[in-house]
Amino acid sequence: MGAYLKTVSPETMLAEGRGVRVRDTGGRWLLDARSGLWNVTLGYDHPGIKEAIRRQLDTLPYANLIGYGRPSALSMEAAEALLPHLPSHLNKIRYCSNGSQAVETAVLLSRFLHRAQGAPERNTVFGMWRGFHGLGAGGGALTGIPYVHHQAGPLLPDVMHAPGPFEAHGDGQASDLERLMTDFGPERVSAVVVEPVVGEGGHVLTREYLTSLAQFCRTHGIHLIVDEVTTGMGRTGAFTRSGQLDLRPDMLTLGKGLTSGYAPLSAVVLSDEVYQAVRGLPYDQQFFIGSTNDGHPLSLAASMAVVEALTTEGILENVRARGAELERRLTSVVKRHPQVTSVRGTGLMYAIESDEPDLLRLAMEARGVLVSTLAKWPLVISSDEIEEIVVAVDQALGDVAEFAS
Ligand SMILES: Cc1ncc(COP(=O)(O)O)c(C=O)c1O
CATH class of the missing domain: 3.40.640.10 (Type I PLP-dependent aspartate aminotransferase-like (Major domain))
Known part of the structure; x- marks a missing residue:
């Protein structure tokens, strides 16, 4: 709890949510690829x-x-x-x-x-x-x-x-x-x-x-x-x-x-x-x-x-299609990053195993994407948003490797 509180700053609290994105009190919009605490499956403003x-x-x-x-x-x-x-x-x-x-x-x-x-x-x-x-x-x-x-x-x-x-x-x-x-x-x-x-x-x-x-x-x-x-x-x-x-x-x-x-x-x-x-x-x-x-x-x-x-609303179909896409893209991107030892999961529940999960999470956040140590992507996510996440994974893994060298 103490360690957690130390990481909370006045600019990083969440103030607003729209679709799969959240805005923090510092005014920054982030793609919430952890779906709240893995629960905000249908995004932040589902009208129904x-x-x-x-x-x-x-x-x-x-x-x-x-x-x-x-x-x-x-x-x-x-x-x-x-x-x-x-x-x-x-x-x-x-x-x-x-x-x-x-x-x-x-x-x-x-x-x-x-x-x-x-x-x-x-x-x-x-x-x-x-x-x-x-x-x-x-x-x-x-x-x-x-x-x-x-x-x-x-x-x-x-x-x-x-x-x-x-x-x-x-x-x-x-x-x-x-x-x-x-x-x-x-x-x-x-x-x-x-x-x-x-x-x-x-x-x-x-x-x-x-x-x-x-x-x-x-x-x-x-x-x-x-x-x-x-x-x-x-x-x-x-x-x-x-x-x-x-x-x-x-x-x-x-x-x-x-x-x-x-x-x-x-x-x-x-x-x-x-x-x-x-x-x-x-x-x-x-x-x-x-x-x-x-x-x-x-x-x-x-x-x-x-x-x-x-x-x-075709959500289960979306999970299957985007899940397959995510697995294919992640598997391909991590080939460039030897520090990733495994990509595994199913549906829209995927993990990347690396020696530096916390650093990677922070590097992803710096690239505008929120993930937990295991990412649970919103079920309503689109192809473009999957690509945005995969690009952030690629860049963040590069950032972590650079930081560690
Ligand atoms: C599989 C599983 N069971 C139970 C729980 C506990 O749920 P809650 O946090 O709502 O008490 C969680 C929470 O992450 C979970 O992932």
Whole structure:
């Protein structure tokens, strides 16, 4: 936090957004190739989302999902609009407020269900090293980044991590996750949480890896939770990566692009099997969880406008076309820069691996393009804007090499 604050100057705060660009308080317009915090997927001035929020403000600005049995009618409408675009076995949605909370809700629901079904020893949850699922005590516990655990842990107990397939053996090789769960005792595992594309590094988990993991989980009665907070809502060129790969997770989480970042919202989507298991429990054994702003009506209205946009504005097609273009151009440009060791990703989610990620990020910023250590390009980006980014990558890599020599 201290280091971060030191980098904020009065001229670099953001003041305005238009399309895929933001203006800072110093008056400089920058191309936001990180889409806010990977969430402003449809750009900063999408008319349909703005109008939907305005209308909802005049109709019902607040209702809640957790108390007194009077949720907004809009929560049903929003779920009904979204569900047809998700894998068909997933058919119940619980809206939450942010991504970490969605992951935490899914994990606690998994533990709750095993306990309610007479298996309290099934309490351990597995995540993947380098996986990201939030920074709090629940989502952060699943996050496989050591400093998140060291800074103020211990976080949620009974959480373990395994190396991803990209770590020990290279993509598509034998699964350490399955091996570790086998050694640990699968009958003591409640759930596994994975991102289908690991956001911190852009590693794309293969269909084979994920299908094998899903099969392992099914065989051993473990819930498979696929965290699509980043990959969901269009980023990989489909509504969900799970749908794109024909995966059948027990629970799937969404967030970020669910409202294109215009209002906070996330969701846990349940398979029919999980939902029926919860529903079948006696009245005095219910899963009680939630927070005041879960399923906030302004956010739900935004989410319906996003679903409408994704289905009517050619956005998924744009992601696939621009993604292919981006991969081709990046792969070609980095050949000139030996310090880049890898380009990887899918859809509009690409990473460049270099020894100097922070320097490169700052050099890109100096060239007028905002990126995070992993870039998440706006889904509405055009060919010209892709070219603008690729040229900035090329120039910034040159700047970094010059600086280092
Ligand atoms: C895959 C994934 N899961 C969960 C989260 C946490 O979401 P939030 O920051 O909304 O709590 C993130 C945030 O970057 C994420 O990328």
